[in-house]
Amino acid sequence: MSTSDRLIESTRELLWERGYVGTSPKAILERAGAGQGSMYHHFKGKPDLALAAIRRTAEELRAGAERVLGGPGTPYERIEAYLLRERDVLRGCPVGRLTMDPDVVASEELRAPVDETLDAIRELIAGIVEEGKEQGQFAPSLDGEEIAATVLATVQGGYVLARASGSPAAFDAGVRGLLSLLAPR
Amino acid sequence: MSTSDRLIESTRELLWERGYVGTSPKAILERAGAGQGSMYHHFKGKPDLALAAIRRTAEELRAGAERVLGGPGTPYERIEAYLLRERDVLRGCPVGRLTMDPDVVASEELRAPVDETLDAIRELIAGIVEEGKEQGQFAPSLDGEEIAATVLATVQGGYVLARASGSPAAFDAGVRGLLSLLAPR
DNA sequence: GTCTATATAAGGATAGAC
DNA sequence: GTCTATCCTTATATAGAC
Numbered sequence: 001m002s003t004s005d006r007l008i009e010s011t012r013e014l015l016w017e018r019g020y021v022g023t024s025p026k027a028i029l030e031r032a033g034a035g036q037g038s039m040y041h042h043f044k045g046k047p048d049l050a051l052a053a054i055r056r057t058a059e060e061l062r063a064g065a066e067r068v069l070g071g072p073g074t075p076y077e078r079i080e081a082y083l084l085r086e087r088d089v090l091r092g093c094p095v096g097r098l099t100m101d102p103d104v105v106a107s108e109e110l111r112a113p114v115d116e117t118l119d120a121i122r123e124l125i126a127g128i129v130e131e132g133k134e135q136g137q138f139a140p141s142l143d144g145e146e147i148a149a150t151v152l153a154t155v156q157g158g159y160v161l162a163r164a165s166g167s168p169a170a171f172d173a174g175v176r177g178l179l180s181l182l183a184p185r
Numbered sequence: 186m187s188t189s190d191r192l193i194e195s196t197r198e199l200l201w202e203r204g205y206v207g208t209s210p211k212a213i214l215e216r217a218g219a220g221q222g223s224m225y226h227h228f229k230g231k232p233d234l235a236l237a238a239i240r241r242t243a244e245e246l247r248a249g250a251e252r253v254l255g256g257p258g259t260p261y262e263r264i265e266a267y268l269l270r271e272r273d274v275l276r277g278c279p280v281g282r283l284t285m286d287p288d289v290v291a292s293e294e295l296r297a298p299v300d301e302t303l304d305a306i307r308e309l310i311a312g313i314v315e316e317g318k319e320q321g322q323f324a325p326s327l328d329g330e331e332i333a334a335t336v337l338a339t340v341q342g343g344y345v346l347a348r349a350s351g352s353p354a355a356f357d358a359g360v361r362g363l364l365s366l367l368a369p370r
Numbered sequence: 371g372t373c374t375a376t377a378t379a380a381g382g383a384t385a386g387a388c
Numbered sequence: 389g390t391c392t393a394t395c396c397t398t399a400t401a402t403a404g405a406c
Contacts, residue, residue: 003389003390018206019204019206019285019286019287021203021204021206021207022206022207022287022288024380024381025382025383026380026382034390035390035391036382036383036384036390036391036393037389037391037392038390038391040383040384041389042389045383046383092284093345096342096349097285099344099345099349100204100277100282100285100286100345100348101204101285102202102204105348105351111349111351114349115349115350115351118349119349119350122346141365142365143361143365146359146361146362146365147362147366148358149343149346149355149358150339150358150359150360150366151362152342152346153339153340153345153359154338154339154342155338155342156341156342156345157281157337157340157341157343157344158334158342159284159342160278160281160303160338160341160342161307161334161337161338163285163290164281164284164296164299164300164303164304165300165303166290166296170307170334170338173330174334174335174337174338175335176328177327177333177335178366180326180327180328180331180332181327181335181363181366181367188371188372209398209400210401211398211400219372220372220373220374221372221374221401221402222371222372222374223371223372223373225401225402226371226372230400230401231399231400231401
């Protein structure tokens with residue numbers, strides 16, 4: 001792995017663990033085993049490196065979600081698979097957590113990949129819900145976009161509850177509750 | 186307002202805006218219009234002051250939620266009132282956001298009020314759902330604890346989606362989606 | 371109780387040698 | 389491309405005057 005790659009990977013880890021504000025160039029360099037010079041040679045500075053890291057993380061998250069949501073099964077089963085997917089619950093969402101970072105939200109550039117990723121996943125789910133409505137699996141009264149927002153929010157909020165309590169139980173409970181509401185009878 | 190109170194209030198604001206990691210004593214002092222000495226006279230340091238601020242914020246949030254959830258109406262109506270309650274969506278939840286703060290989660294003391302508050306609200310909602318089941322307003326197959334987690338998660342995750350997109354729309358969509366799933370027919 | 375030094379470390383970046 | 393040296397600012401805390 002190139003030095004540039006190691007820098008990006010270290011930044012990704014730290015952004016996930018400590019967020020943008022809580023991540024210092026020094027910590028990144030130590031984790032990557034690189035010196036100051038390397039970082040400022042490959043990147044303009046902390047925001048530039050963070051942008052590269054965020055883009056890579058966002059891309060990965062999106063690809064994973066597309067894989068699960070695009071899998072086999074009925075619309076309900078695909079949403080179920082997404083919700084029950086294996087997750088490192090207590091670590092939270094590496095993309096969603098960035099929305100609590102004031103400097104990320106304040107930067108049009110840093111926020112863009114976060115927004116686009118969550119939006120893309122939302123659209124995917126919305127399409128699946130509409131599909132389920134056509135097939136009679138979901139009530140016609142449901143709105144695809146709204147349910148998609150509910151699904152994503154339950155996941156993102158589940159991380160919050162889990163981290164507050166220090167246990168994944170609350171995340172699982174929220175997901176089960178949502179599935180019980182969505183379940184085709 | 187006493188100096189001690191001004192320090193706590195300034196800290197509350199900053200914790201909400203920038204989180205624990207992103208809040209410096211210096212910023213607190215400037216906002217409170219106090220000097221270094223005052224802060225270290227009234228509090229042992231940043232963690233101690235933050236604890237006082239978090240406790241006050243948590244207490245307020247809990248009281249507000251209890252007021253809305255304990256209001257008049259059927260179980261569904263009370264949950265609806267909670268979900269549709271006026272919120273400063275783009276600012277996010279002053280308590281929930283702390284779960285993304287590594288230093289808060291790492292501290293048993295700082296995390297406790299966060300956990301207790303969210304848990305208390307969860308229990309309140311769970312009780313209301315059980316009540317609704319008895320009254321036949323909610324399906325007997327629903328689990329109060331699970332639905333409560335879903336409701337809270339939708340709110341907490343709604344903030345994430347809203348902040349990602351820079352608009353409250355996603356929060357509102359998630360809430361409407363959840364209400365459409367919960368709606369007694 | 372509050373203020374103004376003062377202190378040590380860390381944050382973030384640049385310069386220039388190799 | 390990478391390293392070390394250096395720089396200025398901020399973070400967090402202590403000391404001691406008023």
